[in-house]
Amino acid sequence: xxxxxxxxxxxxxxxxxxxxxxxxxxxxxxxxxxxxxxxxxxxxxxxxxxxxxxxxxxxxxxxxxxxxxxxxxxxxxxxxxxxxxxxxxxxxxxxxxxxxxxxxxxxxxxxxxxxxxxxxxxxxxxxxxxxxxxxxxxxxxxxxxxxxxxxxxxxxxxxxxxxxxxxxxxxxxxxxxxxxxxxxxxxxxxxxxxxxxxxxxxxxxxxxxxxxxxxxxxxxxxxxxxxxxxxxxxxxxxxxxxxxxxxxxxxxxxxxxxxxxxxxxxxxxxxxxxxxxxxxxxxxxxxxxxxxxxxxxxxxxxxxxxxxxxxxxxxxxxxxxxx
Numbered sequence: 001x002x003x004x005x006x007x008x009x010x011x012x013x014x015x016x017x018x019x020x021x022x023x024x025x026x027x028x029x030x031x032x033x034x035x036x037x038x039x040x041x042x043x044x045x046x047x048x049x050x051x052x053x054x055x056x057x058x059x060x061x062x063x064x065x066x067x068x069x070x071x072x073x074x075x076x077x078x079x080x081x082x083x084x085x086x087x088x089x090x091x092x093x094x095x096x097x098x099x100x101x102x103x104x105x106x107x108x109x110x111x112x113x114x115x116x117x118x119x120x121x122x123x124x125x126x127x128x129x130x131x132x133x134x135x136x137x138x139x140x141x142x143x144x145x146x147x148x149x150x151x152x153x154x155x156x157x158x159x160x161x162x163x164x165x166x167x168x169x170x171x172x173x174x175x176x177x178x179x180x181x182x183x184x185x186x187x188x189x190x191x192x193x194x195x196x197x198x199x200x201x202x203x204x205x206x207x208x209x210x211x212x213x214x215x216x217x218x219x220x221x222x223x224x225x226x227x228x229x230x231x232x233x234x235x236x237x238x239x240x241x242x243x244x245x246x247x248x249x250x251x252x253x254x255x256x257x258x259x260x261x262x263x264x265x266x267x268x269x270x271x272x273x274x275x276x277x278x279x280x281x282x283x284x285x286x287x288x289x290x291x292x293x294x295x296x297x298x299x300x301x302x303x304x305x306x307x308x309x310x311x312x313x314x315x316x317x318x319x320x321x322x323x
Contacts, residue, residue: 030163037323049083157198185217206239227265
């Protein structure tokens with residue numbers, strides 16, 4: 001059971017945060033919402049893992065594993081294993097002033113996991129399954145436009161400016177949900193810097209960098225990761241966009257993150273626990289009206305070291321502004 005709960009938490013952290021899921025969605029756009037206006041955004045994503053880290057197979061099968069403990073590579077999922085996650089989140093952003101806004105991101109997760117684990121009690125490999133759903137931890141966000149100039153650096157149009165955002169995620173999920181991978185049990189803080197300089201009337205950039213401090217996992221009875229400290233993360237996004245028309249834009253580029261090693265409740269570093277995840281992203285942004293934005297695209301992982309990883313991540317965003 002210890003290995004099983006560790007697995008489930010690892011899946012939740014990796015696939016909700018690392019694959020560009022909800023954590024990447026805390027702040028998507030640098031554009032200010034405007035005073036007394038409310039933006040409602042719906043984010044949907046589907047993850048179906050095709051690969052896993054070889055250590056996951058070794059921990060489950062031991063001597064029967066086709067991979068040694070030190071193989072340390074991403075491999076195909078063993079026969080009978082699967083990991084499917086559907087994610088739907090609703091985000092709210094309200095403009096305090098024309099340059100300052102506050103908001104929240106509320107995710108809902110449905111998980112379907114089947115894999116083998118090693119049972120210490122039975123001293124053999126057994127099958128474990130989990131079908132779980134529920135609300136994940138909520139991100140609270142403050143966003144400020146700190147620089148705006150139509151004639152900015154490098155001769156670019158920086159009217160959309162440079163935005164700084166702060167995000168905080170307290171651990172509010174019930175303990176039993178956390179044990180099953182809905183929430184991670186830690187209080188996390190993130191700082192983001194994002195912008196959208198326009199090179200020409202049609203060509204623009206959309207860079208973003210962020211750093212996340214991850215707090216200790218709270219004490220949960222019977223939970224193997226109580227008191228653990230997940231590695232802090234550094235993430236990035238570098239997109240290039242082209243406005244096909246005043247309603248349609250094509251955007252693509254790179255996105256990803258790297259994370260330091262985890263530490264147990266005694267502060268001891270967990271061997272080989274550093275992770276990274278890098279993706280290519282392509283998407284279409286359609287703006288049928290001034291108040292509605294619809295985005296659809298796909299993320300394609302190309303370099304990663306995580307417990308489980310998909311080949312493709314389709315996603316869809318819908319945004320509506322009131323006021």
